[in-house]
Amino acid sequence: DTEVTQTPKHLVMGMTNKKSLKCEQHMGHRAMYWYKQKAKKPPELMFVYSYEKLSINESVPSRFSPECPNSSLLNLHLHALQPEDSALYLCASSQGRLAYGYTFGSGTRLTVV
Amino acid sequence: AQTVTQSQPEMSVQEAETVTLSCTYDTSESDYYLFWYKQPPSRQMILVIRQEAYKQQNATENRFSVNFQKAAKSFSLKISDSQLGDAAMYFCAYRSAGANSKLTFGKGITLSVRP
Numbered sequence: 001d002t003e004v005t006q007t008p009k010h011l012v013m014g015m016t017n018k019k020s021l022k023c024e025q026h027m028g029h030r031a032m033y034w035y036k037q038k039a040k041k042p043p044e045l046m047f048v049y050s051y052e053k054l055s056i057n058e059s060v061p062s063r064f065s066p067e068c069p070n071s072s073l074l075n076l077h078l079h080a081l082q083p084e085d086s087a088l089y090l091c092a093s094s095q096g097r098l099a100y101g102y103t104f105g106s107g108t109r110l111t112v113v
Numbered sequence: 114a115q116t117v118t119q120s121q122p123e124m125s126v127q128e129a130e131t132v133t134l135s136c137t138y139d140t141s142e143s144d145y146y147l148f149w150y151k152q153p154p155s156r157q158m159i160l161v162i163r164q165e166a167y168k169q170q171n172a173t174e175n176r177f178s179v180n181f182q183k184a185a186k187s188f189s190l191k192i193s194d195s196q197l198g199d200a201a202m203y204f205c206a207y208r209s210a211g212a213n214s215k216l217t218f219g220k221g222i223t224l225s226v227r228p
Contacts, residue, residue, distance in 0.1 A: 042204055042218035088156060101148045104158035
């Protein structure tokens, strides 16, 4: 298995809703990442988990809450989002060797109404 | 801090022709890694090619090759025999060799392929 699987593919939520994005990989990668991407822009790093511990939080608002229950699974819990949070949310993972780059999922397209 | 610059927002190439996408970067480090990612309309970021800075030989992956000029801090991507499926947004990215290093992306370039 050489994939990063993200669910759901599309999500529409109201500003008062609570929802979660899920990311799963079975490649044995010990680092996992959440990125936010606006149309025609590069991905922006949000969070990094290394060996199931949060190692980097890029000053992301608390309405985004990451969770890494085990080495294969990464969640992003969403609460009280704003319309400007509408974007493509990408998950990625990487193995220990830095030269191999990241493996990305196909993302969740989030629309906040 | 490292920066990655892709100065051309868009390019177009005729099918079967060759196109070169430019990328420059700025760093004070000597050991790092460079990547080109492709993002088609399907949204998934796909690793096209990678280059280790300590290797002088330019990386090649089938129709994709790079021209890595370390002194000039330049890392261009050449796509030979362009195909319709090559149409996508392409991002150049940098990663330092240190622990907990992050990928730094350029702004990207949209490549269209004319049939």
